[in-house]
Amino acid sequence: MRQTKMPRQLLIPMIATLAVALGMFLISSASYAIEPRPLCPQCRRFIDSSPTRVHALLEIDGRERSLDVCSVFCLCECLDNRPKAELKHAQILSYNAYLDGQQTYLRARLAYFLYNADGNEEVTAAPFVYAFASREDALAAQQELNGEVLEWNEVLNRCMKLAEEYEAKRPQYQRLKKRKRPESSD
Ligand SMILES: [Zn+2]
Numbered sequence: 001m002r003q004t005k006m007p008r009q010l011l012i013p014m015i016a017t018l019a020v021a022l023g024m025f026l027i028s029s030a031s032y033a034i035e036p037r038p039l040c041p042q043c044r045r046f047i048d049s050s051p052t053r054v055h056a057l058l059e060i061d062g063r064e065r066s067l068d069v070c071s072v073f074c075l076c077e078c079l080d081n082r083p084k085a086e087l088k089h090a091q092i093l094s095y096n097a098y099l100d101g102q103q104t105y106l107r108a109r110l111a112y113f114l115y116n117a118d119g120n121e122e123v124t125a126a127p128f129v130y131a132f133a134s135r136e137d138a139l140a141a142q143q144e145l146n147g148e149v150l151e152w153n154e155v156l157n158r159c160m161k162l163a164e165e166y167e168a169k170r171p172q173y174q175r176l177k178k179r180k181r182p183e184s185s186d
Contacts, residue, residue, distance in 0.1 A: 041067075042074035043125050050124040051098045052131070055105055057089040064088065071125040072155055076163035090152075092131035095141065106131050108152045112138040115155050117147025127162065129155055 038047045047053050050070040058065050061084055069075050072092070079085055090108035097104035111131045119128030130145065132138040138149045150158075 038068060040070035040074050040125075042069055042077045043071075045070045045122075045124060051093065051095060052119075052124045052129055053093045054108075055091045056087060058082075058085045059088050060085045070123075072129045072159045073125045073127060073163060076156070076159040077167065079160070080163045080167050087156075092129075095130040095132060096137060106133055108156075111152060113150050113152065113155045114138055114142055114145055114147035115150045115158065117142075117145040119145075127159065129159070 039045065040047050040050070047068050047070055052071045054067075054069050054072060054075050056067045056069070056075055058067055058079075060082065067075070067078060069078060075087075075090065079087060091105035092108055092111060092113075094102075094104045094106050094111075095114075108131070111133065112135045113132070114128075114130045116127040117130055119126065119130075128145075128147070130138075130141065130147075132141060135149065142149060
């Protein structure tokens, strides 16, 4: 009868190789698990794919806390839900940098915006607000994206009003105490 059994001296290295491969697979899966893509805390969209993402600094009870959200609207919802939070600083992704695959953020107070422009609700929350380094850049993009060219305080006021109206329609989030409008210093 022909010998079909694998020689024992080959079996042990094979099992060892399989064990090492399985270990490497588990380690690589685990590293994915501990580095999830950041989600917008307000709407659960992926922040790293939003063309309108915002990095903000809030002060709550004297302590500074950074906040990353997909959009100005989600920033305003966060502020509306946290009556004690003051907006200290906001930076918004430059839309032109985003188109080039870069991650350059603009200081909100110095940027120009296309407000309520065309966009994709799968990647960011409406109204779509794109940021530009100059008024000329905003006007150029307006040809394609529509919307209204505005400065930061007006964008913030309009989004805050929308967020307050949106939250007021949700009974579980209605509050007796109204927060004062955010004044960003930068
Ligand atoms: Zn969001």
